[in-house]
Amino acid sequence: MKKIFLIIPVFLLIFSSCTERIDIELDETFTRLVVYGSITTDTTRHFVDLSATTNYYYNEAPPKVSGASVEISDDLGNVEQLTEVAPGKYATSDDFAAIVGRIYTLRVDLQEEINGHKTYTATSQVNPIFPIDSIGLVYRPDWGEKGFYEVTCYYQDPPTRDIYMFNIFKNSELLTDTINDRFVTDDEFFNGSYTNGIGVGYLDQSNEREVIHTGDTILFQGCNITEAYYDFIITLQTETGFQTPLFSGPPANVKGNLDNGAVGFFAAYGVSYSSLVFQP
Numbered sequence: 001m002k003k004i005f006l007i008i009p010v011f012l013l014i015f016s017s018c019t020e021r022i023d024i025e026l027d028e029t030f031t032r033l034v035v036y037g038s039i040t041t042d043t044t045r046h047f048v049d050l051s052a053t054t055n056y057y058y059n060e061a062p063p064k065v066s067g068a069s070v071e072i073s074d075d076l077g078n079v080e081q082l083t084e085v086a087p088g089k090y091a092t093s094d095d096f097a098a099i100v101g102r103i104y105t106l107r108v109d110l111q112e113e114i115n116g117h118k119t120y121t122a123t124s125q126v127n128p129i130f131p132i133d134s135i136g137l138v139y140r141p142d143w144g145e146k147g148f149y150e151v152t153c154y155y156q157d158p159p160t161r162d163i164y165m166f167n168i169f170k171n172s173e174l175l176t177d178t179i180n181d182r183f184v185t186d187d188e189f190f191n192g193s194y195t196n197g198i199g200v201g202y203l204d205q206s207n208e209r210e211v212i213h214t215g216d217t218i219l220f221q222g223c224n225i226t227e228a229y230y231d232f233i234i235t236l237q238t239e240t241g242f243q244t245p246l247f248s249g250p251p252a253n254v255k256g257n258l259d260n261g262a263v264g265f266f267a268a269y270g271v272s273y274s275s276l277v278f279q280p
Contacts, residue, residue: 030115031052031053031054031114031115032052032053032114032115032261032262032263033050033051033052033065033108033110033114033115033117033120033258033260033261033262033263033264034049034050034051034052034053034062034262034263034264035048035049035050035106035108035120035122035256035258035262035263035264035265035266036048036049036264036265036266037049037090037106037266037267038266038267038268038269039072039092039096039098039104039126039267039268040097040098040223040268040269040270040271041097041098041099041100041126041269041270041271042097042271043095043096043097044094044096044097045091045092045093045094045096046091046092046096047089047090047091047092048070048072048082048089048090048091048106048108048266049088049089049090050064050065050066050068050070050088050090050108051063051064051065051088052065052114053263064087064088064089065088065110065114066084066087066088067084067110067111068084068090068108068109068110068111069081069108069109070082070084070090070106070107070108070109071106071107072092072104072105072106072107073104073105073107074099074102074103074104074105075102075103075104075105076102080092080093080096098126098268098269098270099126100126100127100128100270101125101126101128102125102126103123103124103125103126104123104124104125104126104266104268105121105122105123106121106122106123106124106266107119107120107121108120108121114262115260115261117260117261117262119260120258120259120260120262121258121259122256122257122258122259122265122266123257123266124226124228124229124257124266124267124268124269125226125268126268126269126270127162127224127225127226127269127270128224128270129162129164129222129223129224129269129270129271129272130155130156130157130158130272131272132153132154132155132220132222132272132273132274133154133155133156133274134153134154134274134276135151135152135153135154135200135218135220135274135275135276136151136152136153136154136197136276137149137150137151137152137203137212137218137276137278138150138152138197143202144204144205144206145206146204146205146206147205148202148203148204148205149202149203149205149212150199150201150202150203151168151199151200151201151202151203151218151220152197152198152199152200153166153195153197153198153199153200153220153222153274154194154195154196154197155194155195155198155222156194156195157187157190157191157192157193157194157195158192159191159192161186161187161191162186162187162191162224163184163185163186163187163224163225163226163227163230164184164185164186164187164222164223164224164225165182165183165184165222165223165225165229165230165233165269166182166183166184166200166201166220166221166222166223167182167220167221167223168201168203168218168219168220168221169217169218169219169220169221170203170209170210170212170216170217170218170219171216171217172217172219173209175203175209175210176201179233179236179237179240180237180240182233182237183200183201184225184230184233184234186230200220200222201220203218212278213278214278214279214280215277215278215279216277216278217275217276217277217278218275218276218277218278219273219274219275220273220274220275221271221272221273222271222272222273222274223269223270223271224269224270224271225267225269226267226268226269228257229257229265229267229269231255232254232255232256232257232265235254235255236254239254
């Protein structure tokens with residue numbers, strides 16, 4: 001027993017001597033323009049947000065980029081000039097709508113250079129989406145603390161390869177308002193078929209924001225997005241989601257569709273809707 005007690009302090013001494021404080025110096029890096037915006041087939045005001053990257057120790061919201069000239073043009077030569085409605089937030093006119101099949105180009109001209117560039121562009125094509133027949137709600141009492149309502153969709157998928165993004169609104173409030181809340185999928189398992197109630201969203205009844213009551217309106221938005229935008233969302237969800245430090249790769253900037261070193265994405269896509277009024 002004495003030998004065992006003598007061995008333990010030796011091991012503790014060895015392990016404690018292997019601990020070393022390491023100070024990692026995070027040098028300043030060059031600034032990048034951050035662009036995020038989208039246009040859809042809805043006739044409404046659409047937005048493009050401009051900001052700039054900061055260093056690791058910057059503990060405020062990223063600085064907005066104001067005073068830029070921002071325009072969206074299509075492959076037929078039509079041009080929509082955006083107006084800055086708030087610092088770094090640029091809007092189309094209220095009656096603007098993207099047209100299925102057209103290719104749109106976003107052009108940003110800055111007043112001052114960022115990383116040696118004043119002009120940035122990105123392109124995206126609008127893919128069509130069939131009208132959605134209807135949606136439903138199925139209560140799943142065994143899911144989670146207080147159960148979930150699964151939003152189900154009835155839709156005839158075309159025979160072409162399509163990639164979808166789904167959004168859920170409750171009483172006009174967008175619940176899927178962050179990238180990590182967005183559900184995106186291709187149509188590999190239902191291509192050309194009728195979906196007949198496929199799950200497209202979930203309402204957690206232990207989350208006060210998602211709790212539904214009699215008379216609430218649930219609105220479902222289906223979007224037919226490009227493969228590039230799909231890849232951007234999946235990669236961003238992976239980079240910002242939970243990762244196991246021992247088995248995950250190092251974090252990296254997510255590749256978007258902007259040129260000249262800018263980060264972010266400009267997306268254009270067709271949309272379709274269906275809604276219901278909740279009656280338990």
